[in-house]
Amino acid sequence: MRRLLLFGCLLSALLLVACGGGGGRSEEKVTPPPVNAELAAAGKEYFNKYACSTCHSMAGQAGIGPALNGIYGKKVQLEDGSSVVVDDAYLRESILQPDAKTVKGYPKGSMTNVIMPFMPELQKPEVLDALVEYIKSTT
Template sequence: MARGAQLAKDNGCTACHSTTRQRLVGPGWGGLYGSRVSLADGSSVVADDAYLAESIRQPNAKIVAGYPASVMPGYDTLLKNDEVDAIVAYLHSLEKQ
């Protein structure tokens, strides 16, 4: 989790995402893991490992309701799989907030 927290900081994620439920440019991460997320297309998804990893790699694949598309860059070519996994593990640690 510490590695994920550092990667999130180093890659600028925390400039747009808070570690609490606070809305910034992007959704807050506190309590996100395991929650149901409403999407802009009217559907919803559970914020599990697969959804979070996809959202890091390809953020426009599923846009959260109330947020504009094309704001977050895709990290699919910038982060290795183990780095994405570390960030997802960090987000999971914020589940209880």
């Protein structure tokens, strides 16, 4: 019985960590893992190639879309009233499904319309990974 209880506690702890917390709680800020400089440099090239800078600033000023410099690990408010910590998973989802979670104050649908022609390229793991690494590198 004691082993079963211990196993249950261990399993619960692992699930709690894997699911990012528990009880609806989220961390205010996560510390980004070390950045792969080579991958981030490729991400910067993709950021320019796919005109991400047309809507997203890397200098801090808001544009059509939110500024992305220093955003990794921070909590952002969403249009639906919830909030989310910007991490790899959130960035990937925001690139591939821009209207899934819209940051408060920004129009839904504008990013989808702009990136749709680039979607086959953006879905490539090497491109997506590089873009996320670039955004992470600006923290």
